Amino acid sequence: MKKGLIFSLIVVALVAISLVGCTMKAEKKVGQTAGIEKTESGHPGSMENLDCLQCHKDLTTEVTEQWEQSAHGFTGVKCQVCHGDEANFQAKPKNETCRGCHSDQFDKNIAKDLSCSTCHIAHNFTIHKVQQYR
Amino acid sequence: MNISRRQFIKASAAAATAAAIGVSVPKRSYAEGDVDKWVKGACRFCGTGCGVYVGVKDGKVVSIKGNPKAKTNFGFLCVKGFLAYKVMNHPDRLKYPMIRQADGKFKRASWDEALDYVASKFKYFHEKYGKDAVAYYGSGQCLTEESYTFNKLWKGGFGSNMVEGNPRLCMASAVGGYITTFGSDEPVGSYADIEQANCIFLVGSNTSECHPIIFRRIMRRKLDNPGVKIIVCEPRKTNTAKIADLWLPVDPGTDLAVFHSMAREIIKNNWVDKAFIDKNTRVTDGKNTYSFEKYAEFVEQFDPESVEKLTRCPAENIRKAAEWFATSGASMTLWTMGLNQRTRGVWANNLIHNLHLITGNICKPGADSFSLTGQPNACGGVRETGTLCHLLPGTKPVTNDKWRAHVEKEWGIAPGTIDPKPGFHTMKMFDSLGGEDDPNKPIKAMLTSTTNPAQSLPNLNKYVKGMKDAFLVVIDIFPTRTTQLADVVLPAAFIYEKGGVFGCSERRSQLTEKCVEPPFEAKPDIWIAAQIAKRMGLEKLIPWNMDDSMKANEMAWTEYTRVTKDTDHTLYGATYDRLKREPAGIQWPCPSVDHPGTYKRYVRGMDPMFDHKGFLAKFGKQIPSDAKVYFYMDSKNEGKANIWLRPYKEAAEVPDAQYPFYLTTGRVIEQWHTGTMTMRIPEIARAHPNGYVEIHPADASKYNIVTGDMVLVESKRGKSVLPAVVTKTSMPGILFVPWHDQAFDRMINFVCNDAVDPGSKEPEFKIAAVRIQRVSGPVKIEDKVVITDINSAYS
Numbered sequence: 001m002k003k004g005l006i007f008s009l010i011v012v013a014l015v016a017i018s019l020v021g022c023t024m025k026a027e028k029k030v031g032q033t034a035g036i037e038k039t040e041s042g043h044p045g046s047m048e049n050l051d052c053l054q055c056h057k058d059l060t061t062e063v064t065e066q067w068e069q070s071a072h073g074f075t076g077v078k079c080q081v082c083h084g085d086e087a088n089f090q091a092k093p094k095n096e097t098c099r100g101c102h103s104d105q106f107d108k109n110i111a112k113d114l115s116c117s118t119c120h121i122a123h124n125f126t127i128h129k130v131q132q133y134r
Numbered sequence: 135m136n137i138s139r140r141q142f143i144k145a146s147a148a149a150a151t152a153a154a155i156g157v158s159v160p161k162r163s164y165a166e167g168d169v170d171k172w173v174k175g176a177c178r179f180c181g182t183g184c185g186v187y188v189g190v191k192d193g194k195v196v197s198i199k200g201n202p203k204a205k206t207n208f209g210f211l212c213v214k215g216f217l218a219y220k221v222m223n224h225p226d227r228l229k230y231p232m233i234r235q236a237d238g239k240f241k242r243a244s245w246d247e248a249l250d251y252v253a254s255k256f257k258y259f260h261e262k263y264g265k266d267a268v269a270y271y272g273s274g275q276c277l278t279e280e281s282y283t284f285n286k287l288w289k290g291g292f293g294s295n296m297v298e299g300n301p302r303l304c305m306a307s308a309v310g311g312y313i314t315t316f317g318s319d320e321p322v323g324s325y326a327d328i329e330q331a332n333c334i335f336l337v338g339s340n341t342s343e344c345h346p347i348i349f350r351r352i353m354r355r356k357l358d359n360p361g362v363k364i365i366v367c368e369p370r371k372t373n374t375a376k377i378a379d380l381w382l383p384v385d386p387g388t389d390l391a392v393f394h395s396m397a398r399e400i401i402k403n404n405w406v407d408k409a410f411i412d413k414n415t416r417v418t419d420g421k422n423t424y425s426f427e428k429y430a431e432f433v434e435q436f437d438p439e440s441v442e443k444l445t446r447c448p449a450e451n452i453r454k455a456a457e458w459f460a461t462s463g464a465s466m467t468l469w470t471m472g473l474n475q476r477t478r479g480v481w482a483n484n485l486i487h488n489l490h491l492i493t494g495n496i497c498k499p500g501a502d503s504f505s506l507t508g509q510p511n512a513c514g515g516v517r518e519t520g521t522l523c524h525l526l527p528g529t530k531p532v533t534n535d536k537w538r539a540h541v542e543k544e545w546g547i548a549p550g551t552i553d554p555k556p557g558f559h560t561m562k563m564f565d566s567l568g569g570e571d572d573p574n575k576p577i578k579a580m581l582t583s584t585t586n587p588a589q590s591l592p593n594l595n596k597y598v599k600g601m602k603d604a605f606l607v608v609i610d611i612f613p614t615r616t617t618q619l620a621d622v623v624l625p626a627a628f629i630y631e632k633g634g635v636f637g638c639s640e641r642r643s644q645l646t647e648k649c650v651e652p653p654f655e656a657k658p659d660i661w662i663a664a665q666i667a668k669r670m671g672l673e674k675l676i677p678w679n680m681d682d683s684m685k686a687n688e689m690a691w692t693e694y695t696r697v698t699k700d701t702d703h704t705l706y707g708a709t710y711d712r713l714k715r716e717p718a719g720i721q722w723p724c725p726s727v728d729h730p731g732t733y734k735r736y737v738r739g740m741d742p743m744f745d746h747k748g749f750l751a752k753f754g755k756q757i758p759s760d761a762k763v764y765f766y767m768d769s770k771n772e773g774k775a776n777i778w779l780r781p782y783k784e785a786a787e788v789p790d791a792q793y794p795f796y797l798t799t800g801r802v803i804e805q806w807h808t809g810t811m812t813m814r815i816p817e818i819a820r821a822h823p824n825g826y827v828e829i830h831p832a833d834a835s836k837y838n839i840v841t842g843d844m845v846l847v848e849s850k851r852g853k854s855v856l857p858a859v860v861t862k863t864s865m866p867g868i869l870f871v872p873w874h875d876q877a878f879d880r881m882i883n884f885v886c887n888d889a890v891d892p893g894s895k896e897p898e899f900k901i902a903a904v905r906i907q908r909v910s911g912p913v914k915i916e917d918k919v920v921i922t923d924i925n926s927a928y929s
């Protein structure tokens with residue numbers, strides 16, 4: 001059962017990697033066309049004085065909804081906790097960020113070259129867990 | 135091609151989604167050696183007591199991670215604790231002592247100059263106006279050693295009980311509830327009951343935002359065991375209700391009737407635990423004792439249908455809640471300010487305890503009546519050390535002749551030094567504070583530490599002048615609304631720059647080791663207290679005046695635990711050495727170094743006080759050998775807890791034709807109290823960068839208000855102008871404002887009510903009657919307001 005789950009995750013990951021490659025190119029193109037500069041830290045445009053969710057509720061609805069139903073969503077671990085501020089934005093949080101709450105797992109991680117989120121999908125991890133419990 | 139910023143972000147949403155869910159193979163991100171050392175400690179913020187490790191590199195704190203071995207948080211942290219270290223190196227830190235000059239501006243002073251000046255002024259006021267002319271106002275965020283030291287200096291040194299702290303504003307009603315029901319302050323059980331509870335009743339608590347790590351445990355319990363019932367009783371359907379099976383909406387202050395009604399249903403359906411009631415409880419109104427039948431008769435008036443009319447809580451929900459609570463096998467209630475910050479806060483606490491007592495949901499795994507503390511050291515630092523106007527160390531009243539004599543002996547001071555008369559409670563203390571030219575204000579000077587009363591007191595308009603006119607000394611790490619009224623400002627060290635003990639909600643004391651040196655000339659409070667003592671001829675009383683804060687802390691802690699050795703709150707076995715070694719701290723009672731600490735009180739085999747000879751002798755207790763559960767601090771010495779007959783009483787102020795709305799205030803997850811720290815952490819300042827007023831769509835439509843409009847919120851006492859957020863979170867007729875915003879026009883505490891609970895003296899922050907008016911459409915307001923200029927005006 002668990003092996004099957006891991007295999008499925010790997011397949012999903014591989015598909016997503018190829019998607020990321022495509023959409024990254026698209027993002028660059030759109031950005032260039034629009035003339036919108038990324039901030040120094042890499043966030044696409046200024047965050048101004050806005051809470052991340054103020055834009056992302058509308059603009060990345062699917063991600064927001066996944067997050068809302070996740071353990072992070074229930075407990076108020078909002079976008080900026082992991083992804084940082086305008087000054088230190090990280091599209092993919094570093095493992096040191098995850099360490100803040102998951103230090104034991106960080107220390108025991110045998111695949112230190114990989115990002116935690118490679119396997120532990122931070123936005124919808126709970127859904128997967130809930131299904132396990134059921 | 136023209137594209138707006140929003141369109142651009144939407145266009146790249148797929149990329150953002152994929153990147154954010156983390157499915158691509160990353161570059162190496164693991165940085166070994168990003169810190170030089172990890173130092174064990176506790177979180178600086180709420181009363182959960184999360185264990186942390188503080189990461190130090192090159193003499194600076196650069197990171198915080200959760201302590202996986204901590205029994206409170208198991209390694210998890212909320213956003214505040216995780217990023218707390220960012221305040222430490224903030225450029226706004228107070229760097230030097232400062233004294234206000236004749237021109238109204240502050241001037242840098244040396245520590246000697248500042249301390250000499252403070253001591254000379256205190257001496258002057260003592261001589262001219264008496265021992266009670268100088269007050270101390272502390273905080274549930276001071277370390278235990280600091281609160282103990284200030285308390286000793288005032289009560290043992292000055293002979294004055296003018297000692298208060300901000301726990302009066304948040305936890306006093308819980309203290310009153312525990313003492314009047316069980317005879318002794320603080321919870322019977324522990325957080326560990328969450329994992330064993332089958333029904334969790336969250337009342338007057340937006341746990342998900344105010345105690346997020348406790349909420350995580352509740353959420354995990356629910357996710358792991360979907361059959362566990364979660365009931366939320368709140369005027370607002372907050373994020374906490376997301377995991378709830380049942381919401382009991384109530385108008386603010388009316389929940390007393392809901393609790394009575396639940397009790398009625400429990401009795402009517404014979405869901406009571408008769409054996410527990412007979413053996414371990416008595417029914418009382420405070421004067422007389424009655425039969426349980428009398429209690430049943432009393433609650434009969436609270437039938438669910440009548441209560442629905444009074445409270446707006448559906449009768450069916452009350453019935454369901456009563457059934458789940460009584461029949462789950464193990465029910466746990468958790469609450470905080472929603473019950474405490476009320477003129478009937480003690481009663482509200484009593485009525486929750488009643489539900490537990492009549493169903494036997496106490497003194498067994500998973501069953502407890504648990505008050506969540508707001509601040510990290512309100513329990514350990516203020517309640518347990520007795521740093522309030524009516525208490526002494528061990529949470530024993532100053533009016534108790536025997537205990538006063540005991541403390542005087544332990545402190546090595548002359549019998550009769552400690553005043554048997556309590557000082558003034560917080561609101562009275564601030565009402566009595568004023569200038570020398572005002573004969574109606576007997577308190578002429580005040581020292582505050584780690585708190586911001588010029589923003590956090592209710593009905594601020596009434597108290598600002600007194601703070602401004604009096605001689606006010608403020609110990610803090612940043613400029614605040616209170617430093618704007620101060621005469622002397624003393625720069626404090628942050629917890630990780632000095633170390634010390636915090637005691638959290640579950641009777642657990644945890645030691646934080648000093649991690650780094652304080653910046654510039656900032657000093658630990660314990661050093662400041664000891665230096666003032668020295669200058670006032672009290673060096674013998676407070677001998678821990680050395681520069682080494684951990685040495686001073688250890689001396690203060692060792693003395694404190696010796697003074698309280700034989701009390702029901704004993705931490706005598708929690709020596710400093712042991713606290714350094716213990717990964718998760720220790721829960722009292724812990725009478726000896728070989729005792730592991732106590733998960734549950736009043737239960738034989740779990741609670742060491744059953745066999746603690748020193749305690750039994752000192753307090754004249756005899757516990758029958760066959761008693762499995764025994765409330766040994768019962769003032770009648772019968773080992774029983776009180777089921778209270780408390781009549782229904784509404785809030786001090788309810789809506790009327792002129793002020794038709796209820797106003798309630800609270801916190802949001804990112805912001806802590808008055809925002810002096812959290813508003814300086816960029817990642818979280820952007821979440822809720824200003825105060826706002828939540829309005830139900832039905833009300834908004836009546837007043838032609840849409841989200842973003844500026845709205846005047848006005849009570850009999852004061853007003854605020856805030857942007858509106860139209861939302862169904864609260865019921866119609868109820869407004870909500872978070873209170874962290876420092877912008878003068880948005881400081882909602884000008885509007886709040888300062889009426890106090892007659893028992894606990896805690897003010898009714900949570901309920902005010904207000905009116906509203908649309909002022910304008912959306913306007914650009916200043917976000918993330920913090921006081922940066924020490925010479926700025928209170929306006």
